[in-house]
Amino acid sequence: MFGLFDGIFNGISIGAVLLIAALGLAIIFGLMGVINLAHGELMMLGAYTTYVVQLAFRPLGEPLFSLYIFVAVVAAFIVAALVGLALERGVIRYLYGRPLETLLATWGVSLILRQFVRSVSGAMAISIAVFCLLFFGALWVLRKRSDWASMQKKAIAILLPLSLAIAGGSGFLLNQVPILARLWFSTRNVDVTAPAWLRGGIPFGISQLPYTRLFIIALTVLCLIGIYWFLNRSVWGLRIRSVTQNRDMSACLGIPTAQVDALTFALGSGLAGVAGCAVSLLGSVGPNLGTNYIVDSFMVVVVGGVGKLVGSIVAALVIGTLNYLIGSGTIAIILGGSGVEFLQPLVGFFTFFATASMAKVMVFVLIIAFLQVRPAGLFPQKGRSVEA
Numbered sequence: 430m431f432g433l434f435d436g437i438f439n440g441i442s443i444g445a446v447l448l449i450a451a452l453g454l455a456i457i458f459g460l461m462g463v464i465n466l467a468h469g470e471l472m473m474l475g476a477y478t479t480y481v482v483q484l485a486f487r488p489l490g491e492p493l494f495s496l497y498i499f500v501a502v503v504a505a506f507i508v509a510a511l512v513g514l515a516l517e518r519g520v521i522r523y524l525y526g527r528p529l530e531t532l533l534a535t536w537g538v539s540l541i542l543r544q545f546v547r548s549v550s551g552a553m554a555i556s557i558a559v560f561c562l563l564f565f566g567a568l569w570v571l572r573k574r575s576d577w578a579s580m581q582k583k584a585i586a587i588l589l590p591l592s593l594a595i596a597g598g599s600g601f602l603l604n605q606v607p608i609l610a611r612l613w614f615s616t617r618n619v620d621v622t623a624p625a626w627l628r629g630g631i632p633f634g635i636s637q638l639p640y641t642r643l644f645i646i647a648l649t650v651l652c653l654i655g656i657y658w659f660l661n662r663s664v665w666g667l668r669i670r671s672v673t674q675n676r677d678m679s680a681c682l683g684i685p686t687a688q689v690d691a692l693t694f695a696l697g698s699g700l701a702g703v704a705g706c707a708v709s710l711l712g713s714v715g716p717n718l719g720t721n722y723i724v725d726s727f728m729v730v731v732v733g734g735v736g737k738l739v740g741s742i743v744a745a746l747v748i749g750t751l752n753y754l755i756g757s758g759t760i761a762i763i764l765g766g767s768g769v770e771f772l773q774p775l776v777g778f779f780t781f782f783a784t785a786s787m788a789k790v791m792v793f794v795l796i797i798a799f800l801q802v803r804p805a806g807l808f809p810q811k812g813r814s815v816e817a
Contacts, residue, residue, distance in 0.1 A: 435636050436759035437750055442642035444749025445649035446711070449704035450722055451729035451741050452656060453697030456669075458730060461690055463521055464528060466535040468726065469719025470542040471698045474512060475505035475705025476714040477546060480619050495624040498706075502648070505702035512542075513698020517691050525690075539719070546716045547616050551609035556600030564592035618713035627710070645707045652703060657738065659696075669693055725752070725789075728796055734806030743807055748792060755779065756788030 479501040486497035524531045604610045630637040660666040671679045672689045680686050733740025761779035782791045
């Protein structure tokens with residue numbers, strides 16, 4: 430009995446992480462129809478931000494170190510949101526209405542972000558800052574000229590290679606300094622130490638409810654309340670819902686759809702960063718962290734129904750719980766201990782799938798079977814825009 434309870438509780442905590450990540454995907458895909466394959470890497474950036482904040486707070490000692498997690502949540506949201514905003518402004522905005530190109534572009538961005546984390550050093554960071562200052566600073570100055578429209582292409586053709594050359598040269602020179610050439614993260618995994626008040630758990634019979642997983646569930650609830658309030662009570666939330674329902678009419682009414690797109694992408698990316706912060710408390714952080722969650726997050730969006738908050742909640746909890754119960758062997762143990770003879774063949778079946786990778790295979794098969802019955806998910810969209 431307690432084994433089943435432990436499995437359900439751990440599955441719900443995993444589902445809570447999936448839900449935070451899937452919320453961002455649901456908002457982005459529901460509004461813009463963009464399949465963002467770099468969403469997992471935004472989670473990774475949130476996890477690494479948590480690690481960096483932890484290192485910054487460690488010299489301060491207790492009790493300040495125990496408070497770093499609150500700063501890390503905010504910092505992870507901001508970092509991921511800024512990267513998402515840059516991605517939308519620099520790549521996605523030129524590919525709206527072209528899903529295949531968007532999918533390939535975001536996949537390329539995910540590879541770049543992964544390699545960036547492996548290779549980043551002080552020299553690289555400074556050279557990137559130099560490039561941004563020269564290129565975007567020059568563009569910002571030139572945009573004030575009255576003849577900017579006529580000289581835009583020529584200016585970019587000159588500024589881009591020039592800025593790259595200066596930044597590349599400065600990076601090469603700085604790389605000769607050992608302290609600047611040292612890699613920040615490299616390919617190795619790093620560990621995030623939970624604050625003292627998150628260690629241990631609440632006794633429950635012969636089991637224990639870890640404080641870390643309770644914190645993740647509480648963080649998910651706060652994110653849900655915040656997103657619900659923002660979408661239903663704020664001016665920009667109203668604009669987002671308006672553009673989601675009818676983009677053309679919203680534009681005719683004066684709603685700045687381009688700004689709405691940028692804000693929505695930043696918000697969804699920021700939620701991915703928060704999910705990465707939560708994931709860092711469950712295990713080590715590495716460059717491939719996002720790949721472990723991106724497929725499950727997409728499945729949550731598809732099963733729950735695109736753009737449906739309630740559907741995402743139900744789907745995340747169900748998928749997370751099933752993954753854990755099957756992958757940990759809890760179902761096989763419960764069936765084996767039941768003593769019922771005709772259930773014994775199922776014990777071998779679930780024992781075969783009692784690994785993390787095989788559990789995902791079984792859950793995907795169940796999802797495919799479910800989508801054959803309800804292809805639009807648990808809570809399909811309704812209205813004229815869907816029928817059209």
